[in-house]
């Protein structure tokens with residue numbers, strides 16, 4: 001049996017009529033860039049995120065660096081991030097000319113460790129970007145307190161956890177800006193690249209709107225900016241899909257529950273953790289082999305049995321070849337938890353459109369490997 005890692009086409013078929021309708025509506029309208037479909041989606045997204053503003057941009061990476069620019073972060077500034085994130089979080093900092101400071105993650109949630117964060121702050125630190133990794137919202141309450149105490153800007157990289165929430169707080173509630181990626185493999189995915197910034201700050205809203213469109217808020221009037229817009233076709237796709245995101249998250253959570261119950265007796269692997277009160281959206285369902293030296297064995301076993309398991313992220317930023325490529329970057333404190341995770345992680349297939357048969361097969365094969373390796 002083959003079990004894929006994504007269900008993109010299945011998802012398209014489930015909502016095909018609505019998506020096709022919106023796509024044809026855009027095509028017939030003649031408005032493909034900065035048109036009414038983009039405005040409609042931005043309104044929907046702001047309402048959904050419960051923020052005052054939402055701005056569609058070209059992709060999730062642009063969403064981060066445009067937010068940093070809007071908050072005045074640049075050369076000479078330090079921005080703290082967890083070392084275990086998708087590479088783009090660091091890239092966004094380098095794009096604005098700032099220094100990426102890499103710190104450790106919490107051993108359970110895999111999100112930035114607030115103690116490591118606070119210990120890494122210097123006079124030059126201007127911002128922190130917690131990442132809601134794998135779908136688990138970071139400890140924003142603690143992080144926001146630290147940011148306030150040290151007068152730091154706070155940008156949530158929420159490429160992976162849309163529809164999640166923390167314990168007693170909403171995403172985007174405690175930060176200056178929250179960034180989202182809509183690339184197809186994310187939980188709310190369009191048919192290509194896309195991203196957004198959501199915020200309650202009128203300054204961030206205005207600045208990102210200006211920067212994404214050649215520095216222009218008014219026709220023919222320009223201050224320096226860039227070109228990073230979410231196009232109307234993608235906005236049309238997302239306008240449909242956003243109405244399903246809660247249902248799709250609930251499905252992801254039910255598959256995660258099935259995996260966790262099915263694998264509860266495995267002693268050679270650790271299962272994902274969900275802190276009390278947190279809505280984990282299982283962008284990824286990541287297990288760790290207790291013995292890191294056996295990770296590749298589990299990965300190869302599953303792949304050999306037709307299961308498209310992957311790793312996220314087995315090569316953290318600071319261990320990429322040639323790091324830091326002449327860019328400004330620094331590790332502060334130990335990265336023990338990041339390194340342990342990198343060497344032991346395996347992501348199992350996780351998407352809303354999984355079937356019971358597929359999930360049962362994944363469980364059966366992981367259990368088989370566990371038995372052989374006890």
Ligand SMILES: *Cc1c(COP(=O)(O)O)cnc(C)c1O
Pocket residue numbers: 059060061062085086088089131157159160181182183193194195
């Ligand atoms: C996907 C991702 C991004 C980048 O989003 P793109 O749309 O691919 O530019 C940034 N941060 C994290 C944590 C991501 O997973």
